[in-house]
Amino acid sequence: MGTSDPVLRTLGDDAEDVREWLRAAAAGFLQPAVSEDELRTRAGAVDPERTQGAYADGRCVATCRTFAQRLTLPGGRDVPCSAVTHVTVTATHRRRGLMSAMLRRALRAAKERGEVCASLIAAEYPIYGRHGFGPATRATDFRVDLTRAGLDRAGLDRTRATGPEAGHVELVAPEELRTVGPPLHQRFRALPTSAGAIDRSTRWWLAHTGGLRYPGDERPDLFHAVYRDRDGTAQGIASYRHDRRWANSLPAGTLHVDELTAVTAEAELALWHYLLSVDWTVTVCADRRAPDDVLPLLLPDPRAARINRHHDLLWLRPLDVPALLSARDYRTAGNLVLEVHDEAGLAGGRYALDAVGAQGARCEPTTLTADLTLGVSELGSLCLGEESAGRLLRLGRLDEHRPGAADHADLLLRTDRRPWCQDMF
Template identity: 55%
Template sequence: MTDVRQITDAEIPDWIRALNTGFLRPPTVSDRHLADRRTAMAGSRTSGAFDAGRCVATFRSFDQELTAVGGAPVRADAISNVAVVATHRRRGLLTRLIGDDLTAAKDRGDVVATLIAAEYRIYGRYGFGPATTTTEWTIDVPRAGLDPRRPGHGGLADTEGGGRIDLADPEEVRKAGPDLHERLRLAQPGAVSRNEHWWATDTGVLESNGRAWTEPFYAVYRAADGTVEGMVSYEADDRWSDAKQPRNTASVNWLLAVTPAAERALWHYLCSIDWITQVKSGWRAPDDLLPLLLPDPRAARVSTQADWLWVRILDVVQALQARTYDTAGTLVVEVVDRAGLAGGRFLLDATPDGASCTPTTRSAELTLDVAELATLWLGDESAGRLAALGRLREERAGAARRADALLRTSGRPWCPDMF
């Protein structure tokens, strides 16, 4: 029988080989990769499945904070590095690994679990639901209509309002980036915390998945008083036409901005770089300001739009009490959880000043799976849409409409991170 358990230090090389194999990466484990992976695993929970002494499935989770609607951070069990090698699929290994992890997370008091799903159809059966969407735009720079001769309209170093953009090196990013990200994270529902390992990997201190690091370009936006309000990491290719005309693309790895001025300035800067004729935005919120920051919004076309952060609610009471509500109202929901972790009937009593959620014996007004509750929790999905799809059931007429009035938000949740 295949053994599912926490791995030992001596088993890390075999675990990495299985992980790389599952993700179709070269299985070779270098000394540098092994050392950096040990650093990444510090403080995390790493488990695997072993058959005849060989690792055939991998799983890792770690502590995280997720921002709820209204800005409150909630404790999350972040799941990553999930792989089952091709020889051992369809044997229930993931079910055993994720079941053990979610039970332990519930016992620890984690409110939710999170992951980025490589495949859509896997995680719904474990109670996860897609809770945020990501969008990528491709900007046709010549069509955008920006004027590089005007400050604030072409990314000049000195921008409107006294702000300024400067290039930065990795050390500056490690110093200023974490504080900037925290300011954004606590204002953005759906955003998750970044640990020191994230910044060390992004700036070349540690390798990521055994790949050699190539330094990107970094630019920082400072307000007139010197406060860092925005930062971007980007790369550029080297393409020229047969007529010796540049056709280069700037690809954004990430862009953080805590003010509209910083966001505008950074996008205009990227569109002003000599030889750049196209900008790929990287992962952005679906209601990002980007297209409307350009004189011609049609210059930015959507090139990717897909589900992103998936959430699994482990504590319905804490999850619904952690977020804020723009209107007052009550709702009784019957939550079905086949894993037995978070099911039950709950009364939500919400007001703009606070909310309570308690177990109740009152008749349910909505019945839904715990995965559908996760999809609704951050405010991006509509209960009315889920009812039309048969993914929740109204026990009282109009309950889905009332749920939308309570749960939906004016701004869409967004998770800037892959983990």
């Protein structure tokens, strides 16, 4: 156990400061040693000004950093968001409030920078609710048993677009995906139905395509497929790997879908059909898909797509309620007054939402009587449309001051397509 009280500070430009911080982060994630190579690679992602460490007895014992992220809201507009990552406290210093202190500082700094909310992916569910974060998107891990899916040649052809209108799938080299992928993903993020999507950095694309390798990361290289429509325009991408397993002289392989992003329904279906028809494959695993992905229903027997896991993914913490709620679209026009409680004093207040449906909304502080009172983490869960105000009401996690107000909130806030984030950070 350490003896002196840890002191929190923001990192300086000194390279050794960053390396010491990275070693502490590794220890916090229970990785005993980090190679020089790994330190060098990981240092490139760290912006010292957005990075905090806690120091005791000359050692870094706790870490937390943020980076600038763009988050798509229902309707397709995006807002600046503070992505929180590398939250660790070394085992010798746990449960003394270090994480809480770092988060408070990180959230205050994000608010000062004008970031509309903070986001993270929670290692464990109970950690972040008390800091105002709520689960805002969920994801589904599918495992398709191709032997039960009914996708024989005829089954595939029944639902596959063919003829002169049809585009085609082609395999591309990693370098080509680095060119095709970023603008396609930008188009995807701007779709009205892409709530929950986050931007991908150049570094993300490099890591995804094998151009940046974290030492010790033994994941095999991926295949990259692009769907082009009949005019040759890329409308979807998918990346996957195959384990090439055989058993008793029969193919027994699993194809793992790493990602699939499509901007048209035609591209989405064509890419799924391609992935489901690769030879030597009996199982297709696709993790972190949207809970309402088309996947099960494009199989003649949808039960062949077993849900392995259905889990929370992106957590959001509102920091600027008017900016957040006025940047999204709503299913219909309507008014709602929300009283938001925030113990951290960052986003609390009473706000009048005046939604004009798909044309956006106004949201401003108000003195009108509140329709609903809720905590900031509940607003985090509701703001993309994933959670239901009615469900939170039944749980006693929000208060209704006008009968039907929770139902009205659901009518406004919920989305036809569920919000979805497929990226980890």
